[in-house]
Amino acid sequence: MFKGLGGIGDMAKMMKAAQEMQTKMAELQETLARTVVVGEAGAGLVKARCTAKGEITGLEIDPSILVPSEKEVVEDLIVAALADAQAKAAAKGQQEMARLTEGLGLPPDFKLPF
DSSP: OOGGGHHHHHHHHHHHHHHHHHHHHHHHHHHHHHOEEEEEETTTTEEEEEETTSOEEEEEEOGGGOOGGGHHHHHHHHHHHHHHHHHHHHHHHHHHHHHHHGGGTOOTTOOOOO
16 A cells, blocks of 8 residues: 555655755855965976965065066966966865765765856
């Protein structure tokens, strides 16, 4: 009469696992927001800091390169440092996501949205 009720327990397990994953994802988001990576350009003359979520939080420029005639070089170094910081942030985010999902049996290259 109630043959299909065995699936309710499985559904409850799936819902609990989904809630646990949601909690872990929220914790990961907080961790990524607190994790800072530093990108560099020009052998460290320009450094950009950003969170592992990709939010730029700071920029350091060595005063020795602040010469008006070198304006374009400085601009290029800033862009390169920002790109480096964002690439490192993305890599850190992927690394943390892989660590979180490794027990789920998902393929290694499976991408979950942030």
